[in-house]
Amino acid sequence: MSGTSTLSGAPECAPTDWPRIGDYLIARLKEAGVDHLFGVPGDYVLRFYDRLCRSEIRHIGTTREDTAAFAADGYARCRGLGALAVTYGVGALNVVNAVAGANAECSPVVVVSGAPGVAEQRDDPQLHHRFGPFRFQREIFERITVACAVLDDPYTALREIDRTLDAARRYSRPVYIELPRDRVDTPAFPIPRETPGWDPAADQAEGASDPEVLAEAVEETLTLLGRAQVPAILAGVEVHRRGLQDLLADFVRQARLPVAATLTGKSVVAERQPGYLGVYEGAMGPEGARAVIERADLLLLLGVTPNDIDLGINTARLDPARMVRAGQEEVWVHRHRFPRVHLRDFIAALATAVKPHPGPLPEVPGPLTAPDFPRPGAPMTMARLMARLNDFLTPDMQVVADSGDCLFAAVDLRVHERSEFLASAYYTTMGFGVPAALGAQVARPSRRPLVLVGDGAFQMTGTELSTAARLGLDPIVILCNNRGYTTERFILEGPFNDIADWRFHRLGELFGPLRGFLAPTEEAFEEALGAALAFRDGPSLIEVGLRPDDCSAALNRLGERLRAVVQDG
Amino acid sequence: MSGTSTLSGAPECAPTDWPRIGDYLIARLKEAGVDHLFGVPGDYVLRFYDRLCRSEIRHIGTTREDTAAFAADGYARCRGLGALAVTYGVGALNVVNAVAGANAECSPVVVVSGAPGVAEQRDDPQLHHRFGPFRFQREIFERITVACAVLDDPYTALREIDRTLDAARRYSRPVYIELPRDRVDTPAFPIPRETPGWDPAADQAEGASDPEVLAEAVEETLTLLGRAQVPAILAGVEVHRRGLQDLLADFVRQARLPVAATLTGKSVVAERQPGYLGVYEGAMGPEGARAVIERADLLLLLGVTPNDIDLGINTARLDPARMVRAGQEEVWVHRHRFPRVHLRDFIAALATAVKPHPGPLPEVPGPLTAPDFPRPGAPMTMARLMARLNDFLTPDMQVVADSGDCLFAAVDLRVHERSEFLASAYYTTMGFGVPAALGAQVARPSRRPLVLVGDGAFQMTGTELSTAARLGLDPIVILCNNRGYTTERFILEGPFNDIADWRFHRLGELFGPLRGFLAPTEEAFEEALGAALAFRDGPSLIEVGLRPDDCSAALNRLGERLRAVVQDG
Incomplete structure (x- = not known):
């Protein structure tokens, strides 16, 4: 290659129209x-x-x-x-x-x-x-x-x-x-x-399924669906990452089947549509979704990744003999595998050919709500917080959850539209919430972020709100202050789970425009929520005072499991 | 290895006195x-x-x-x-x-x-x-x-x-x-x-020099020293990292030679002793040290690492023909190398055998001080800040500098005792200062940290002061607020160098005990310094308001050099 480049790397005599x-x-x-x-x-x-x-x-x-x-x-x-x-x-x-x-x-x-x-x-x-x-x-x-x-x-x-x-x-x-x-x-x-x-090679690998394998997989799946009495769908995160939400919605509508989402896949389907069961995550998740999914005589897993969070730390009870599982480039029916079948093609083919299921959609509890909110003098709890937020959420909001108990609690939230729930639900890194919400709002200015974050996670990256303030963005941050690493407390308690006390609601003293609120009671929270909704010039931060031993139902169930792993593992 | 361990990894029949x-x-x-x-x-x-x-x-x-x-x-x-x-x-x-x-x-x-x-x-x-x-x-x-x-x-x-x-x-x-x-x-x-x-093999490699090679290297060095009219020493960071400060001090005292330190090696020698020249870093450093070092007819480099910061971004003018350079495991005299000679042994041998240099120690300017501080109505500047701190520093303080202009400015600070200056002077990562000072004070509670940090670096890790507050530690943080990434501004200006405005001095609203001060003028700074010195219950933070175009003399010199590299490189 002698003579092809100068010392500075510019090819000699590069035509002037070569891009830099x-x-x-x-x-x-x-x-x-x-x-x-x-x-x-x-x-x-x-x-x-x-x-x-x-x-x-x-x-x-x-x-x-x-x-x-x-x-x-x-x-x-x-x-x-x-x-x-x-x-x-x-x-x-x-x-x-x-x-x-x-x-x-x-x-x-x-x-x-x-x-x-x-x-x-x-x-x-x-x-x-x-x-x-x-x-x-x-x-x-x-x-x-x-x-x-x-x-x-x-x-x-x-x-x-x-x-x-x-x-x-x-x-x-x-x-x-x-x-x-x-x-x-x-x-x-x-x-x-x-x-x-x-x-082209990539297209072969990525975009196009083998048509004959696809046809056989679809046929067998439809036959099984036709015979099933109580079939159901479990939709996972890959549907979101591949942008297949519309296809999936189409299929669900055609098939008239109940559908649950995994935690990492939360909001791949709109959460207030008929037949939506909620989040399934084994024994960690709500009972309603669990019953339908685990009793299904045919369960369609679409884009579900088998990670420990989605499987409820190995408490999921799913039987391969009653399962069709479609991943990115393969479909498993019971215990046999169809290679070179792509998720997109598989869902599309099902949507085209499926017949509506004749049975009624199962009855599961709808979103928890709190019509009696605020109860005078009542201290805030995680459960009431989520119930109230279900009423508060509007279709122009997107929920971003940080890791910790607010992620587990968010299982009980129901967003309005698809893809409005963002979290580090599998990797579960703390400090994701506030900065990810910044990126999300820059990407979609029409969606106002509602950020759920714990006190520990907020101490890691919460001051990034200053960038939101500088840009005039208006996320509403719900800071669940339970004074320490609550998820850890439920696994193994020790002084290392205590953290410094911050007066989070005073953050606006440090930078702004930012409005902060302290909400130890339901009444204070209700008032803060109204004021935050009305404040559009910068971020709002509502510090919800919780007892250190208050936590979501999911964490109570999860903690038990994790304790066993950590202490006996 | 069958039968040697159980599934949980515990060797079968491990004696009960085996440590876990x-x-x-x-x-x-x-x-x-x-x-x-x-x-x-x-x-x-x-x-x-x-x-x-x-x-x-x-x-x-x-x-x-x-x-x-x-x-x-x-x-x-x-x-x-x-x-x-x-x-x-x-x-x-x-x-x-x-x-x-x-x-x-x-x-x-x-x-x-x-x-x-x-x-x-x-x-x-x-x-x-x-x-x-x-x-x-x-x-x-x-x-x-x-x-x-x-x-x-x-x-x-x-x-x-x-x-x-x-x-x-x-x-x-x-x-x-x-x-x-x-x-x-x-x-x-x-x-x-x-x-x-x-x-033992490691001892061979690490602790022990080859005695004959050592003797020859020492002899040649002493001969050259004996002949030199204006010899000098440049001491580097390895002296600190190997804990050779006492040895070095001993040698310097015996030899009666002037000594400068590199920036990364700053404070390997006590900075207020006779014969201390200050920091040498080529054209970036103060003129007094530079003249003595670059004109020395024999320069002893002890534990100096040849990195771009210490060499003043290639502005150091050091002539191998007038140099003896001792690194971790070798000594170079002019252009020949003595292998297997360890820094510790080399300095120790020199200290034992060296004869005091007969010439007078060179006269170099002492630390900049500010006896007229505060001047009524005068706004704060970086130069005056350093001059005032030179008077303020006491032997029970250690200086921790974050990266950016406060690091370059700190060249002009003179600490009292050895090893009282900590910085990420070579890797130059921002956000080092506040947390490193936490570690330093936990390690040496008798030394009160004086932390120099810029506004950009403080936004990265400054809230770690909450841990100092929680532990009852009392660092004094001097926050040089020049509104943006000043070091970058001096290389290439653009809107990306602007950062969010924080009211840093209000940090105590967020957590505490912490006292904050705003010091745009010399009088305000003087008052804040006194109050911070008296406050022992937690951290103090003095926000020094500087003009965005105010900077240290070193940065002015460095910026010119870096501009050339970035723009023409």
């Missing part, structure tokens, strides 16, 4: 629906930031890098792709947990990391922000993303950008793009793009 | 001087926490995991070893940046991560907090630590604990210990310990 690497990356992100990019600047990424702020993508500065990644995750769940840009080392390594979470939760987040220039790296010098060999950062991200690229070579850079962005969308998982700072403005060889941005 | 893995780890940490351990609990590490809180090590709960790691880093720098314990995935991956920083900065931090039990992992299930194959977490930490161990095997667990803790101390770098939760209480085979905790 940084600009091409920005253009491809924009094309993929990324109108906003989150992050914190630093010297190795400043040149890219400079290009960015001359582009049509808007940069949203966050207070930390990990919150930028959580925000990009929330954005990705609403838009199909989210992105962040950070500096090398100190920036990128700060997002490892949040990106690993996006990987576990199948959220397509693009991490752009600046890096020392290719020329700067040549003699392997001790540059600031370095923590080991320069390649180690990429090697770390290889373990938490589905694809990585280092854009050091102008002859392959554009193809590498295409490849990684396509991988993010195809697998609905994060990707890592490292951009050495002396490559941002380098003209790059414009490799012709494959339309429509997917390569 | 968790208890052994705790005992070894305690023995190594770890009296406090930082961290956030989570279910995979709860069993270890349970053992911990029955031990003599005190657990210090932080608000986040990364701040626990910064605190452990600060603790390690004061005590020789620091430790934290976190849960799998969501906990451990949150400390990657802070631990990579400890690695870059050579700080011996022990990361204990809980993990799913060995039995739980067997069928490779989708457990919560999982982000990929279970081994990926260890593989990530292999890239940011000097040694890793997974304590899954009771036959090797104790030796693995010894090996990793020894490596942390020997190399003064972080290590990673993964403890599956079903191994915490498992009795383990008590492999006899090698005394004194080092293996």
Whole structure:
């Protein structure tokens, strides 16, 4: 390759119409629906930031890098792709947990990391922000993303950008793009793009099922459905991540079947429609959904991932002999497997051919509500909080739950429209809520976030509300203050579960505009809720005072199980 | 190995006096001087926490995991070893940046991560907090630590604990210990310990120089010293990390030579002793030290690491032909190398044999002071702030600087005693200051931290002050509020350098006891300083209002250099 590049990496005699690497990356992100990019600047990424702020993508500065990644995750769940840009080392390594979470939760987040220039790296010098060999950062991200690229070579850079962005969308998982700072403005060889941005082999693997295998799987499933007396559907998170909610809704309507969602899949179906059972998660979930799902003589699992949370820490009682299970690229009927059948095709084929089930939809309890709220003098409890929120929620709100008891309690919430519930329900990282809600509201300004967060999680990332305040966003944060790590308390109590007392409702003293409320009683909460609803200039924060031993019904059940694992495991 | 272990990993018929893995780890940490351990609990590490809180090590709960790691880093720098314990995935991956920083900065931090039990992992299930194959977490930490161990095997667990803790101390770098939760209480085979905790081969490599090579290197160095007219010493960070400060002081006293420190090595020598030149960092540092160092006809570099910060972003002008450079395990005289000569032995031999230099010590400007402080009506500036702090500092204080301009400005501060200046001066991660000061004060309660931090860095981790407040610690935080990422502004200005306005001095509304002060003028600052000094019940925070274009002299010089690299690189 002698004579093909100069020291600075620019191919000699590059035609003037060759795109520059940084600009091409920005253009491809924009094309993929990324109108906003989150992050914190630093010297190795400043040149890219400079290009960015001359582009049509808007940069949203966050207070930390990990919150930028959580925000990009929330954005990705609403838009199909989210992105962040950070500096090398100190920036990128700060997002490892949040990106690993996006990987576990199948959220397509693009991490752009600046890096020392290719020329700067040549003699392997001790540059600031370095923590080991320069390649180690990429090697770390290889373990938490589905694809990585280092854009050091102008002859392959554009193809590498295409490849990684396509991988993010195809697998609905994060990707890592490292951009050495002396490559941002380098003209790059414009490799012709494959339309429509997917390569044919990938299409084969991803988009298209084997038609004969599909037909046989569908036929057998329909035969079983026709014979079943009390069939039911359990819908999971993959339906959401693949954008199959409309298809699923269509099938459910045609089939007239009752449907439950897993916790990680919560809100893949609208939660106030007839036949919706609620969340199923084994012995952890509400009894109504559990009875219907576990007694079904044919259970259709659509896009359900077999993780320990959704299976209620191994308390799910599901019998393969009465089950049809469709995953991303395969269908299992009882104990035999149909390979190369894609979830999208399978649901679509069922929707077309299914006959309405003749039986009545099962009667299950509807959402808990609290028509008598507020009861004078009554202290707040987790159960009453959720009941009240069920009445309060409107179709223009989306619920974002942080990890901890507020996640378990949210099982009892019923959102109005589909995909209005966001959580780190499987990876269960604390600190997800507030920053993810920032990303979600930037992505969908018409949806007002209702954020459920515990005191421990809020101490981790809650000050990111300052970015919401700066942007004039108006999330309503319900802070469940039970004074410590309550989920842990239910597993193993000790002084390590105590945390510092914060006067969370005074946060508006630190930055704003932000309105804070303290709500130890139902009356105070009711008043705060009304005031928060009316306040549109910035975030509202309602600190709900709870007893340390108050918790959701789900946590009571879960705690028992986890205690056994931790103490006897 | 059939028949050697039961499913739970406990060797069959383990004698009852075999130590349990968790208890052994705790005992070894305690023995190594770890009296406090930082961290956030989570279910995979709860069993270890349970053992911990029955031990003599005190657990210090932080608000986040990364701040626990910064605190452990600060603790390690004061005590020789620091430790934290976190849960799998969501906990451990949150400390990657802070631990990579400890690695870059050579700080011996022990990361204990809980993990799913060995039995739980067997069928490779989708457990919560999982982000990929279970081994990926260890593989990530292999890239940011000097040694890793997974304590899954009771036959090797104790030796693995010894090996990793020894490596942390020997190399003064972080290590990673993964403890599956079903191994915490498992009795383990008590492999006899090698005394004194080092293996002989390691002693050979680490402790002992080759006596003949040493003698030759020392002789040549002394000959050169004897001939030199204006010799000088430049001392670096390795002197601190190896605990050689006393040796160095001894040598400096015997030799009667002027001595400067690198920025990362700042405070390896007491900064108010005769002959101390200040910080040398090429064209970035103060002129007085630079002139003496660069004009020396023999320059002794002791424990200096050749990183870009210490070399003033390649503006250092040091001539190998006039240099003797001693690193960890080698000495270079001019352009020839003496292998197997250890820094400790080299300095010790020099101290024994050196003759006092006959020439006078060079005259360099002493610390900037501000006897006329406060000037009525004068707004605060970075330069005046440092000058005033030089008068304010007492021998019972230690300075902890966060990254950004307050780090560069701190070049002009002179601490009283050795090792009283802590910073992430090479890795330069933001958010280090407040949590590292927490660790430092827990480690040395008799030293009151004076924390220098910028507004951007404080937004990242400043709320960790709540832990200091909870523990009754009394750091004085000087928050330099110049409204944005000032270091970046000096490289490349753009809207991305603006950050949210916080009323930092109101932080005491959120938690306490904490006293906040707003100091836009010298008079207000003076008053605040007095009040902070008198307040001993919790942290004090003095928000110093600065103009966005005010900065240290060092940043002005550095910014010019960095601008060139970013824009033309």
